[in-house]
Amino acid sequence: MSTSTPAPQTPEGRPTSMPPVGRVATKDRPHGGVGDRFRLWWDAQARPTQWLIGVPFLIFIALVPILNIPVLTTVGTNFGGVMAQFGMIALIAIGLNVVVGQAGLLDLGYVGFYAIGAYTVAILTSPDSPWNQTDEWLSKDWAWLAALPIAVAITSLSGLILGSPTLRLRGDYLAIVTLGFGEIVRLLADNLDELTGGGQGLRGVAYPRVGVTEELPNGVFSAGNAAGTLNSGVWWYWLSLVFIVISLLLVGNLERSRVGRAWVAIREDEDAAEIMGVPTFRFKLWAFVIGASIGGVAGALYAGQVQFVIPTNFNVINSVLFLCAVVLGGQGNKLGVILGAFIIVYLPNFFLGRTELFGIPINGNEIASYRYLFFGIALVVLMIFRPQGLIPVRQKLLAYGRELYVAARRAAQAATRSGSDDGARPGAPAVATASGTTGAARPTAGGTRTGESTTDGEETR
Amino acid sequence: MPLLELQDMTVAYGRIEAVRGISITVEEGELVTLIGANGAGKTTTMRAISGIRPVSRGKVLFDGKDITKMKAHLRVLEGIVQAPEGRGIFPGMTVIENLEMGSYARTFASKAEHDETLDRVFDLFPRLAERKEQVGGTMSGGEQQMLAIGRALMARPRLLLLDEPSMGLAPMVIQQIFRIVSEINAPGTTVLLVEQNAQQALSRSDRAYVLETGEVVRTGGGKELLADSSIKEAYLGVA
Amino acid sequence: MLGMFGQYATLMLLGFYPSGNAYDKGVALTVLYLGIAMLGGMLVAGGAAVGIERVAYRPLRRRGAPSLVFLITAIGMSFIIQEFVHFVLPKLTGGTLGGVNAQQPIRLVQPEVQFTIGGAPVTNITLVIILSALVLALATDMFINRTKFGRGIRAVAQDPVTATLMGVSRERVIMLTFLIGGILAGAAALLYTLRVPNGIIYSGGFILGIKAFCAAVLGGIGNLRGALLGGLLLGVMENYGQVVFGTEWRDVVAFALLIIVLMFRPTGILGESLGRARA
Incomplete structure (x- = not known):
């Protein structure tokens, strides 16, 4: 029995099947794409450095609608409005990502939570609604802000109500039930005329009344503030950015905690997780409720901005679109899904009204009307060539990631020291024998690996 | 020319080589056994022979023909039939339906041939004859194993691969199964057997290979290995 | 939807366009025309299905993608096909097929009440639909359960690796x-077009598809007879709900029924007959 390479070791001398960093044969290096190298670099930075880089970047993002960047700014429609819409959909994507990407629960009815959030705010503040509270204990100026927590509460409650009986279902069954839920919410909104205004919807929904001036008697958030660079869209965009950051921090914390790890376990193999003692039902419910509440916030934002809620907006197609944003961006990756949301919102608007692109005359409106066709093609192409999304998640390789991070830190430190080479490291690819397998190369069922090809009928162990 | 020949075959799962450079031959009419502990690579070898796992290096030759790249379902047409590890019974199908699945690829020339083969299977396994309409998922382990072997026989295999037929079975049933394996091999059906139960397997085999962490470490006649003291210690418990 | 366009196109080819009504061809000829139209529809839809599988799903299977990816791809393909009929088809056929509006209806059969059961009128169209559905269902069931190829399908569903063996x-x-x-x-x-002659439009079939999925799940995924039962049950309950609660509640009843049934029988009414351990 011969092994041509000595067993690889970590820097501390522990045997491991991890390839030594930096001397690994190309085919065994972690797929060294741009994203991974960036992630490696990012993870190797200390926390304060991350904040130092992150905050200015965030400020830049916030200023985008004002900066009026030439190609980026939409022609046919108000860019601020587009960015505001993007903000809301991004928030939805983050919420849906918790349910679908983190916990792995297929939810086709997420639009239902969005609707409940929007309608709660509308019912409480619209003059059309018989439940209007603004004349009573809600002042008109702060109505929206006061209604927001109520909206979140009710949406969370609905998440609880939907989840409790249905989260025992798996896969396709859960999908169809959530689809049904989304539709039921829409139909209830359509049919319960006294409560929701039925097909007419509710108008005059309140919004934060800030910055009241002479030209803008209703404040910067009102629809009246339509012209100029600091129009209402921009303000709503900034407001949604605030909520996005909050939810990112919240979700990020959860990801790193016990809850997040439980979600990963549930997503990978629910039965195995159950056997290991993870109370899967409880964590699934948590994912649902958290996702729902984020959706509720997005709904409230929507209601405030458009100031008009109507059932037709909350249909299945939109649920599907939200799901597309999540999958496109990279399910499980909370930053990736924001990118997905941006693509979904921005691309059709990009073409609207545009009559020439880089000098080539085009009919922007017509192209914009082809939006679903392009979405379809983009989805199919992406799924075939990069099903893990544009920015995939590496959650599965949590342990692997940490090892890499440690190794990267050391490499960084070693580089700053005047370079002594720590002895020869074997350059050949490290191959562990069957008896020495660790979790690293364990093929997982249903994972997002695309590197291995399978022949007909092959079963991966 | 051997019926089956593995030349320096390596099978990998990603970066892990489960089987490394093994060379095995099986002559027509033989009963050859692969023994080894868990994780030695026995089932991987069987899968590679049947074509459901790709071979990263080396060759698989069947009756002189290089079938390394041949698709799995076509190998069945050649006559390589496996009763997989864990029986692989179709749980939603009846005994009869399972048996008919055996001859899915290698169809019968005539109804007479079909009936004859079916009768032969029922002769070997009278228990199956009693439960023709029973659904596979409701049968006991021993019955399922009989069904798996019977199903493989319906294909009139040139090479019968049996992967751990004794796994999880009661001792008396194991006896039965092994007796039947010998009965199948007696008239000349070539059998490649994978087993952890070394005692029974070796005593009935013409030849055997011992696998350890993906490599062949010993080979020899069945009875010869059975008498070997190091094999005894490793796989048969201290005598 | 493609099926609807397929059968419509067949009828067009047979010369029925653009006249709206063609009732007087006599029973035998009408049945023949309907049969040919159905074949046309089947051809288009079946061809499209195989095409989609080849182009979109097979590469995914090769890479072992998780099922969510298949769902997304299916959604993507459905967008593509819909918009194709919406925008591209009119350009290809000089405006006769596809586009924003529904097709001019071609009515081959005039609904005539044949008899009544308990006060409910049964028209000739209803009879045709029920009979055709029964025949097709029976044929499919026999194919899946009695033929060799049907067994092969079931084998792959129950245990793909062993099936390959x-x-x-x-x-x-x-x-x-x-x-x-x-x-x-x-x-x-x-059959749908017989009842709703002016439903041939690029967006048609979407809700039906969802309901069909519901029916299949209701009866138990993978269970053919369950799907039949589910479809029947769904249709009946929808209509009853319509009568009891009002038309606008029809879909709510359907979905509510679905949720309730699944709560008590998580794998559908007749369960999953294919012996898979989990969904």
Whole structure:
């Protein structure tokens, strides 16, 4: 029995099947794409450095609608409005990502939570609604802000109500039930005329009344503030950015905690997780409720901005679109899904009204009307060539990631020291024998690996 | 020319080589056994022979023909039939339906041939004859194993691969199964057997290979290995 | 939807366009025309199904993608096809097929009440639909349960690896499954058009597809007879709900029924007969 390479070791001398960093044969290096190298670099930075880089970047993002960047700014429609819409959909994507990407629960009815959030705010503040509270204990100026927590509460409650009986279902069954839920919410909104205004919807929904001036008697958030660079869209965009950051921090914390790890376990193999003692039902419910509440916030934002809620907006197609944003961006990756949301919102608007692109005359409106066709093609192409999304998640390789991070830190430190080479490291690819397998190369069922090809009928162990 | 020949075959799962450079031959009419502990690579070898796992290096030759790249379902047409590890019974199908699945690829020339083969299977396994309409998922382990072997026989295999037929079975049933394996091999059906139960397997085999962490470490006649003291210690418990 | 367009196009080819009504051809000829139209619909839908499988799903299967990816791809393909009929087809056919509006209806059969059961009128159209559905259902059931290829399909569903060991070509079986699905959808398209002649539009069939999925899940995924039962149950309950609660509550009843049933029987009414351990 011969092994041509000595067993690889970590820097501390522990045997491991991890390839030594930096001397690994190309085919065994972690797929060294741009994203991974960036992630490696990012993870190797200390926390304060991350904040130092992150905050200015965030400020830049916030200023985008004002900066009026030439190609980026939409022609046919108000860019601020587009960015505001993007903000809301991004928030939805983050919420849906918790349910679908983190916990792995297929939810086709997420639009239902969005609707409940929007309608709660509308019912409480619209003059059309018989439940209007603004004349009573809600002042008109702060109505929206006061209604927001109520909206979140009710949406969370609905998440609880939907989840409790249905989260025992798996896969396709859960999908169809959530689809049904989304539709039921829409139909209830359509049919319960006294409560929701039925097909007419509710108008005059309140919004934060800030910055009241002479030209803008209703404040910067009102629809009246339509012209100029600091129009209402921009303000709503900034407001949604605030909520996005909050939810990112919240979700990020959860990801790193016990809850997040439980979600990963549930997503990978629910039965195995159950056997290991993870109370899967409880964590699934948590994912649902958290996702729902984020959706509720997005709904409230929507209601405030458009100031008009109507059932037709909350249909299945939109649920599907939200799901597309999540999958496109990279399910499980909370930053990736924001990118997905941006693509979904921005691309059709990009073409609207545009009559020439880089000098080539085009009919922007017509192209914009082809939006679903392009979405379809983009989805199919992406799924075939990069099903893990544009920015995939590496959650599965949590342990692997940490090892890499440690190794990267050391490499960084070693580089700053005047370079002594720590002895020869074997350059050949490290191959562990069957008896020495660790979790690293364990093929997982249903994972997002695309590197291995399978022949007909092959079963991966 | 051997019926089956593995030349320096390596099978990998990603970066892990489960089987490394093994060379095995099986002559027509033989009963050859692969023994080894868990994780030695026995089932991987069987899968590679049947074509459901790709071979990263080396060759698989069947009756002189290089079938390394041949698709799995076509190998069945050649006559390589496996009763997989864990029986692989179709749980939603009846005994009869399972048996008919055996001859899915290698169809019968005539109804007479079909009936004859079916009768032969029922002769070997009278228990199956009693439960023709029973659904596979409701049968006991021993019955399922009989069904798996019977199903493989319906294909009139040139090479019968049996992967751990004794796994999880009661001792008396194991006896039965092994007796039947010998009965199948007696008239000349070539059998490649994978087993952890070394005692029974070796005593009935013409030849055997011992696998350890993906490599062949010993080979020899069945009875010869059975008498070997190091094999005894490793796989048969201290005598 | 493609099935609807398929059968419509067939009828056009047979010369029925653009006249709206063609009632007077006599029973035998009408049945013949309907049959040919149904075949046309089946052909288009079946062909499309196989095409989609080849182009979009097979590469995914090769890479072992998780099921969510398949769902997204299916959604993507449905967008593509819909918009194709919406925008591209009119350009290809000089405006006769596709586009924003529904097709001019071609009515081959005039609904005539044949008899009443307990006060409910049964028209000739209803009879045709029920009979056709029964025949097709029976044929499919027999195919799946009695023929060799049907067994191959079931084997792949229950245990794909072992099925391969039996010599079943998984690729071919999957293609066959899609073909059958497409054909049945195409047939259903004709039956639907008999009742709703002006429903032939690029967005048609979407809700039906969702309801069909509901029916299949209701009866138990993978269970053919369950799907039939589910469809029947769904249709009946929808209509009862309509009468009891009002038309606008129809879909709510359908979905509510679905949720309630699944709560008590998580794998559908008749369960999953294919012996898979989990969904």
